[in-house]
Amino acid sequence: TWSAVPAGPPDPILGVTEAFKADKDPRKINLGVGAYRDDNGKPYVLGSVKKAEAFLESTNPDKEYLPITGLPEFTKAAAKLAYGADSTPLTTNSVAVTQSISGTGALRIGGAFLSRFYPHSKTIYLPNPSWGNHTPIFRDSGLEVKTYRYFDKKTVGLDFAGLKEDLKSMPVGSIVLLHACAHNPTGVDPTPEQWTEISDLIQEKQLFPFFDMAYQGFASGNTTRDAFAVRHFVSSGQQIALSQSFAKNMGLYGERVGAFSLVTADPEEKARVESQLKIVVRPMYSNPPLHGARIASTILTKEELYKEWEGEVKLMADRIISMRDRLYDNLVSLGTPGEWGHIKSQIGMFSFTGLTQPQTKALAEKAHIYLTADGRISMAGLNGNNIDYFSESVSKVVKG
Numbered sequence: 001t002w003s004a005v006p007a008g009p010p011d012p013i014l015g016v017t018e019a020f021k022a023d024k025d026p027r028k029i030n031l032g033v034g035a036y037r038d039d040n041g042k043p044y045v046l047g048s049v050k051k052a053e054a055f056l057e058s059t060n061p062d063k064e065y066l067p068i069t070g071l072p073e074f075t076k077a078a079a080k081l082a083y084g085a086d087s088t089p090l091t092t093n094s095v096a097v098t099q100s101i102s103g104t105g106a107l108r109i110g111g112a113f114l115s116r117f118y119p120h121s122k123t124i125y126l127p128n129p130s131w132g133n134h135t136p137i138f139r140d141s142g143l144e145v146k147t148y149r150y151f152d153k154k155t156v157g158l159d160f161a162g163l164k165e166d167l168k169s170m171p172v173g174s175i176v177l178l179h180a181c182a183h184n185p186t187g188v189d190p191t192p193e194q195w196t197e198i199s200d201l202i203q204e205k206q207l208f209p210f211f212d213m214a215y216q217g218f219a220s221g222n223t224t225r226d227a228f229a230v231r232h233f234v235s236s237g238q239q240i241a242l243s244q245s246f247a248k249n250m251g252l253y254g255e256r257v258g259a260f261s262l263v264t265a266d267p268e269e270k271a272r273v274e275s276q277l278k279i280v281v282r283p284m285y286s287n288p289p290l291h292g293a294r295i296a297s298t299i300l301t302k303e304e305l306y307k308e309w310e311g312e313v314k315l316m317a318d319r320i321i322s323m324r325d326r327l328y329d330n331l332v333s334l335g336t337p338g339e340w341g342h343i344k345s346q347i348g349m350f351s352f353t354g355l356t357q358p359q360t361k362a363l364a365e366k367a368h369i370y371l372t373a374d375g376r377i378s379m380a381g382l383n384g385n386n387i388d389y390f391s392e393s394v395s396k397v398v399k400g
C-alpha cells in the first residue's frame with residue numbers, strides 16, 4: 001500500500017542532535033537544540049515550576065477534560081502577560097484567546113483561522129530567514145507563504161532598508177509574521193525605534209500583523225520589555241494575532257503550553273471569533289492538555305511564584321548574555337579574523353555566527369561541535385566548562 005511513499009528528508013535541527021548523540025568524544029558539544037541548559041550543560045527545571053507542581057499536588061486535582069479553548073485562568077493570565085493588564089483590548093474584553101499545544105499549535109490554529117476567515121488575503125510573509133517550521137505550519141494551514149527581507153549577511157544585522165521596501169511593496173491586506181523578540185534563527189531584533197517605524201508602515205499599508213512570541217522574557221530578562229513590539233502595535237490601535245509559548249520562558253518544553261489570541265473590535269465580535277476558534281480546534285485535538293496549563297497559571301497568578309519566576313527568567317537570560325560576552329572576548333583575544341561584535345549585540349537564545357557551511361562541517365569533524373549548517377548556535381549550549389574549547393575551535397576553523 002505504501003510502496004509509492006517517498007522517504008522524507010530528516011529534520012535539519014533534530015538531525016544535529018542525532019549526530020551529536022552518535023559522537024563518543026567527551027569534548028563534544030551540541031549547539032543545535034533550542035532548549036536552555038544550565039552552567040553544567042543540564043536541562044533546568046525552574047524552582048517556580050517545582051513549587052507550582054507541589055502546590056497543585058496538594059490540591060488533589062482531577063484529570064477531567066478542559067474546555068476546547070483550555071483552562072480559563074491560564075488563557076486570562078497568558079493574555080495579561082502579553083498585552084499588559086491595562087491594555088485597552090483586555091480592559092474592554094475584546095481579546096479572543098484559546099490555549100494551544102505550545103507555540104507551534106498556536107501558530108497552526110492562527111494559520112487555520114486566518115485561512116478560513118481573514119477576508120483580505122491568503123498570503124503570509126515570513127522574515128528571511130525564519131524559524132524552519134514556520135513555512136510548513138502556514139502552508140499546511142492553507143496559506144501561501146512568501147518572504148520579506150530581514151537579515152543582512154554583510155553586516156550580520158538587520159536589513160532595515162530592505163525590510164521597509166518589502167513591506168511597502170506587499171499587496172494591501174497581506175499577513176505579515178513578526179518575531180516579537182529574540183528572532184530565531186538570527187538573534188537580530190529591530191530596536192524600539194525601528195519597531196515604531198515598522199508598526200507605522202504596517203498600519204499605513206493595512207497589512208495584518210501576526211506576532212510569534214516564543215521568547216517573552218528570554219531576550220532581555222524582562223517580560224515587559226520583551227513585549228514592547230506587541231504592546232506598541234496594540235496601543236497604536238492595530239488588531240494583531242498573537243502566538244505565545246511557555247516552552248522557553250518557563251522551561252515547559254515537553255508540557256506544550258501556549259496560547260493563540262486575536263484582538264477584536266468588541267466583546268460581541270470576540271464571542272463570534274472565539275466560537276470559530278473552537279470549531280478550528282475541536283477536530284484537530286478536541287481540547288488541550290491540562291498539567292502544563294495548570295503549572296503556568298499557578299505561576300502567573302500567585303504573587304510569590306510570579307516573583308520567583310521573574311527572577312529565574314532573568315537568570316536564564318543573563319547566563320546567555322554572559323556567554324555572549326565571553327565568546328566575543330575569547331574570539332577577539334585569540335586574534336580570530338573577522339568582526340565579532342554581532343555575537344554580543346544579538347538577542348535571545350540563538351546567535352547567527354556567520355560561520356560558513358564548510359566551517360560548521362569542520363567543527364563537527366575536527367572538534368565534535370554540532371550546529372546547524374546555517375551557522376546558528378544555541379547560546380544556551382555554551383557554559384563555563386566548554387566556552388574556552390568552543391572559542392578555540394571556532395578560531396581555528398576560521399583561521400583555516
Ligand code: PMP
Nearest residue numbers: 034102103104131184214245247
Ligand atoms: N516560534 C519560534 C520562533 C520558535 O523558535 C519556537 C521554538 N523553537 C516556536 C515558535 C515553537 O515552539 P513550541 O511549539 O515548543 O512552543
